[in-house]
Amino acid sequence: xxxxxxxxxxxxxxxxxxxxxxxxxxxxxxxxxxxxxxxxxxxxxxxxxxxxxxxxxxxxxxxxxxxxxxxxxxxxxxxxxxxxxxxxxxxxxxxxxxxxxxxxxx
Amino acid sequence: xxxxxxxxxxxxxxxxxxxxxxxxxxxxxxxxxxxxxxxxxxxxxxxxxxxxxxxxxxxxxxxxxxxxxxxxxxxxxxxxxxxxxxxxxxxxxxxxxxxxxxxxxxxxxxxxxx
Numbered sequence: 309x310x311x312x313x314x315x316x317x318x319x320x321x322x323x324x325x326x327x328x329x330x331x332x333x334x335x336x337x338x339x340x341x342x343x344x345x346x347x348x349x350x351x352x353x354x355x356x357x358x359x360x361x362x363x364x365x366x367x368x369x370x371x372x373x374x375x376x377x378x379x380x381x382x383x384x385x386x387x388x389x390x391x392x393x394x395x396x397x398x399x400x401x402x403x404x405x406x407x408x409x410x411x412x413x414x
Numbered sequence: 415x416x417x418x419x420x421x422x423x424x425x426x427x428x429x430x431x432x433x434x435x436x437x438x439x440x441x442x443x444x445x446x447x448x449x450x451x452x453x454x455x456x457x458x459x460x461x462x463x464x465x466x467x468x469x470x471x472x473x474x475x476x477x478x479x480x481x482x483x484x485x486x487x488x489x490x491x492x493x494x495x496x497x498x499x500x501x502x503x504x505x506x507x508x509x510x511x512x513x514x515x516x517x518x519x520x521x522x523x524x525x526x527x528x
Binding site: 404 | 454456457459462502504508515516517518519520521
């Protein structure tokens with residue numbers, strides 16, 4: 309069983325729409341969760357971290373964590389073409405998913 | 415100057431060569447990491463140096479050997495690699511404390527083994 313699972317996509321949304329990215333994890337004892345954005349040919353950059361159940365908002369980004377269901381999601385509101393990238397979910401900083409490729413269509 | 419600097423950015427080496435990747439962090443962190451990123455695969459944690467302890471992924475072949483002379487510098491020594499070792503190697507650092515453990519990545523070293 310994979311530690312962290314993400315839908316590889318590609319996910320395409322029109323500009324201005326909400327993009328929803330999902331991630332599930334296997335270790336019920338996991339405590340910290342992270343979303344990274346990775347542009348093609350570049351290294352991952354941190355977008356959000358979340359440690360408690362519920363929602364955490366930062367600008368156009370909202371991370372949602374549900375430990376009982378073992379999933380964490382990332383919502384991107386008012387999606388922009390510059391948001392087109394691969395989004396990586398990480399659990400406890402050691403385990404990464406394969407990433408979801410997002411394309412925002414102008 | 416970026417927080418985590420890696421050199422070289424690109425490296426092509428033969429299977430009999432010996433080379434090293436270098437990483438330096440300017441963030442005052444107390445932990446450093448090597449990750450491997452291959453196409454269509456999740457980021458793979460290779461080695462961690464945290465609070466002067468080394469943790470390694472047992473699945474990493476011995477042809478990769480890390481060295482961490484101090485909290486700011488990290489090396490990955492490469493010898494007798496295989497073509498399947500071609501990948502992006504990412505160095506990262508973090509501050510391990512009670513408030514969390516956010517990792518910051520360097521730009522990566524693209525390695526091609528021929």
